[in-house]
Amino acid sequence: MNRCGNPHNKLKTIHIAGTNGKGSTAAILQSILRTAGLKVGLYTSPHLVNFNERIRVNGIPISDDFIIEFMKMLNDDIDEIKSTFFETTTVLALYNFFIEKVDVAIIEAGLGGRLDSTNILEPNLTIITSIDIDHQNILGETINEIAFEKAGIIKKDTPVITSNQPKEVLDVLIGRAKILNSKIEIVNNPDKIIVDRFFTNFVVENKEFSIPLLGEHQAYNASLAIRASSLFMDGLSYQTINDGLKNTIWPGRFQLLDKKLPIFYDVAHNSAGINTIRSTLKSLNAINYIGLIIIKKDKEVDLIANALNGLFDELIISTLPNSQLMDKTELFNSLKSNNIKCKVIYPIEKAFCYISDKAEKGGISIIFGSHYAAKSIYKFFEINFDNVSI
Template sequence: MFTRVGAVALKKDLHNTIAMCAALDNPQNKFKSIHIAGTNGKGSTSHMLAAVLQKAGYKTGLYTSPHLKDFRERIRINGKMVSKSFVKDFVKTQTEIVNEIEPSFFEVTVAMAFDYFAKEKVDIAVIEVGLGGRLDSTNIITPELSVITNISLDHTNILGNTLPEIAFEKAGIIKKNIPVVIGERHSETENVFIQKAAQEDSQITFAEDNLRLENLHQKKPLLSMDIYQSKGLVYKNLALDLTGTYQSKNIVTVIQSILKLKELGFKIPDKAIYSSLNKVKKLTGLQGRWQTLSTNPLIICDTGHNKAGITEVIQNIKNTNFEKLHFVIGMVKDKDIDGVLAILPKNATYYFCEPDLERALSAKDLAEKASHFMLKGKVFNNVKAALETAKKMASANDLIFVGGSTFVVAEIL
């Protein structure tokens, strides 16, 4: 399973997913969908879109990965996790086909999600890509809309070592005559998307070309902003309960996607947009995005786990008032460890730890690598011990940040 062991668990074609879904009478063809890929922000974007559609009155499926605490987080309808009984029955009834084709954990999970959404007759399902796009198990759907949030270096051992190579894999979700929204325009990747869209006769829109965000400010406990098109103000005082400043990029992608869905005939009133985006976490169960766990001292976690994601985390830290920074960090082996460590603040106290999975980089090795970047701290053999020590060392006005990996965050929620 990729989550725990990495690239060796990947299947580099769609054969198994196609075979499993064929045995289920192709459930992916029985509901409408939106397909979302991207290096960073695809999880937040998926949850925001699902919340909006739910509030607009659509029975909305949501498939995301990985989960943090409960496997069933991956498969939801209107924010409610798939039932334990459905999961058990699915596993039991699909044992024969699983033994026959030996699919990966992710392939089984995708088939389960599609079967659930079809049987529950969802109006629309928001489907988040697991990894890449072109060969991802989710890429057997024909969506109403494809969305690609952004491109940065991650999973380079699988997707490629350059931004154009990674963009090529993400662009694999662009389908014939299906419109695509690209969140951010980048000089190294824009032509990859433009060429793929032209090949597929897909109408392409770069969100940041069409929309601009102004008056971004914290209006606790929300993040508030105005959204403009060239013709003028579209949404005034739009408020998000996802308060990381990086959400300013995701919300532009979300709003452009909503505008495109409205063009396609979806009925999404402004009231649904305002009343959903200020409670995405409640409506969808999203966790781990610049999430405040407690105060006095302030403890915040975030699942950012690559250089681009950690760059945004550091910006959020700079925007936070505190006296001293305590940084609980763990990482997995197949990330750009040095790239992340090089940008971390040197004036923090570090608590090096390791999440409980095979892919984890040992806390000792992480501390050794960190020392080359003048980052100092102590080593802990598990995440909870690191956090508990940070709590003991921190004063009431300090900040404790917990992150570096989704799996570190999962262990403290």
């Protein structure tokens, strides 16, 4: 960071951590602030298809040329200090935002918060989204331990907003904020949430809003983003905020894959994420519900199985030739031992055809469980993802 001139000290930043919803909240917030006329940097992870997606300015991914020049400039330094992939990527993002002269950079923490490389920031605003059990091998076994790690991004005299969390989580966050003399605000829950196949409609402070991200949880994420935008930028009009919401694009979050058929893709990969799939599916009337699950090796299958119980009329297991993904037979046996009825369809293209056929017959199909499946999904469903602007 020193070699780049410490760009993090020269930027206005908004730092976001949480178990679920931090990427969606970041994307919604950047859309609102862009609609308000700001030049916005957005740093998120992981990527779906291309590395460049992680770093965007006004929705446009960082160029290959910029990455190449950055690596030429810092290659010796990276080798000398043995900088990790994520540490290097974080420096790249902040340096890019400085060179691009953004008005604000929205930075999503990678894992946890307290020890995350993004925690070098002294942000203008801190956002903590919903906290749940995930990455126990790194963040701790209990929700209190995980909340402690997330609360690590709270900085002295810096405003913090969060959603209405379980008491044990709020106790940790409020306690940390009090120690650091940072005002913490618990954002009110949205009201009158209605989800259809294309939009989530909801009410905040007696005002109606609409967002093209599906699910009740997205109304909660949007409520955080709405409050954050108002805290960061005075005088935002209702029209600006609502237009920003309607302009939000965030692939891989209950994303409709087919213009004619109800086939969706969601990167949900833990029990809390799968529970959001459950609540969203309930709002979409169908003859039956078909799930296609593809997950990473490191996931807690017992917790996932508990969330899957009774969710689908049919659950399909598949995988890809990727060392990060769980073997299809291993996943099948693990789910079966948890009394989850499922079957394996492989290769994955055959599974895609199967769930498409079910959707044609009146069902709703959803592919879920991993970012790593995105490239194959978009290729099969002929979605052009190259240099997508969000």
